[in-house]
Amino acid sequence: MKEENNYNIKNNMNLDNKVEVTTSPSLREKGIEEERLLIIAGRTFNSRLFLGTGKFSSNELMEQSILASGTEMVTVAMKRIDMDNSEDDMLKHIVHPHIQLLPNTSGVRNAKEAVFAAQMAREAFGTNWLKLEIHPDPRYLLPDSVETLKATRELVKLGFVVLPYCQADPVLCKQLEEAGAATVMPLGAPIGTNKGLQTKEFLRIIIEQASIPVVVDAGIGTPSHAAEAMELGASAVLVNTAIAVAANPVEMAKAFRAATEAGRQAYEAGLGAAGYLAEASSPLTSFLI
Numbered sequence: 001m002k003e004e005n006n007y008n009i010k011n012n013m014n015l016d017n018k019v020e021v022t023t024s025p026s027l028r029e030k031g032i033e034e035e036r037l038l039i040i041a042g043r044t045f046n047s048r049l050f051l052g053t054g055k056f057s058s059n060e061l062m063e064q065s066i067l068a069s070g071t072e073m074v075t076v077a078m079k080r081i082d083m084d085n086s087e088d089d090m091l092k093h094i095v096h097p098h099i100q101l102l103p104n105t106s107g108v109r110n111a112k113e114a115v116f117a118a119q120m121a122r123e124a125f126g127t128n129w130l131k132l133e134i135h136p137d138p139r140y141l142l143p144d145s146v147e148t149l150k151a152t153r154e155l156v157k158l159g160f161v162v163l164p165y166c167q168a169d170p171v172l173c174k175q176l177e178e179a180g181a182a183t184v185m186p187l188g189a190p191i192g193t194n195k196g197l198q199t200k201e202f203l204r205i206i207i208e209q210a211s212i213p214v215v216v217d218a219g220i221g222t223p224s225h226a227a228e229a230m231e232l233g234a235s236a237v238l239v240n241t242a243i244a245v246a247a248n249p250v251e252m253a254k255a256f257r258a259a260t261e262a263g264r265q266a267y268e269a270g271l272g273a274a275g276y277l278a279e280a281s282s283p284l285t286s287f288l289i
Contacts, residue, residue: 036268038235040213041129041161041182043100047072048230049260050102050215052240053094056249063093065243069253075102075131075238078121102163104131110144111151118155130155131185132164141191145172149179156180165217168199173206173214184210185217185238188229192241194221197228207233223252223259230263231271 038045050073056062066074074094094101103121108114111134118130132155134148135141143166155162161182166172168186176184186206189195196219197203207214213235220226221242229237239256246252 048236050238055244059093065249065253068250077106102131106133109136111147114151129161152179168202170205183213185215187218189219191218196225223255227259227263
């Protein structure tokens with residue numbers, strides 16, 4: 001990469017390079033005002049909807065959808081960017097002052113490759129933020145838990161803000177937290193399947209145990225899936241395919257925005273417990289007497 005191009009990309013993007021990771025106690029231990037804040041690595045996010053950038057029919061439509069969603073976090077695969085070109089067309093449609101760019105390591109097969117890719121991303125994009133993805137199987141794209149944990153430990157030592165995509169494994173997520181991950185990003189279902197929260201019961205445990213934000217990533221296919229994740233207490237959701245392949249991605253982005261906000265509002269309001277026996281909402285005794 002040419003040094004002058006690298007310089008231009010960094011300055012055009014004006015990304016925040018802070019690496020101080022802020023972790024918060026569980027929601028049950030915080031005041032209601034602090035509950036409403038999503039803080040990752042010292043940065044506060046007003047939107048709890050994060051977006052991916054794959055599968056859109058054009059970069060223009062991708063940008064319109066990003067802006068319509070209200071997102072403040074956008075992830076992009078390094079392999080889709082021409083890092084030697086400061087005027088890369090895709091970058092021009094992603095970079096906005098209010099958006100944190102989150103390069104991801106999609107395509108790497110092990111921790112060694114992930115560390116190398118992360119260092120390239122930091123040099124090219126001027127940010128220490130990283131979505132860690134390690135999936136050696138190209139058919140199902142399921143994350144490798146052993147290599148993900150190993151890479152997280154190494155990358156944290158190197159000063160990265162690591163957001164690892166991982167299996168919905170409560171034990172693994174706790175280990176990633178202890179390794180210094182800024183968030184954990186367990187899957188709801190395999191990438192691109194749009195099957196929703198197939199791992200719901202495990203997500204519930206992960207959210208209960210976590211002292212860092214939990215972002216449900218992969219498998220969310222409808223706005224109702226996003227709302228359900230937020231109602232569980234997830235800190236945020238990451239959506240890509242469901243918006244990108246919709247007949248009208250911009251309107252679908254708006255729908256996901258509304259659903260994410262509604263789900264979070266319901267969680268903060270306190271959902272009523274589910275039961276199996278009917279219980280009248282109004283008294284029936286003496287009604288006909």
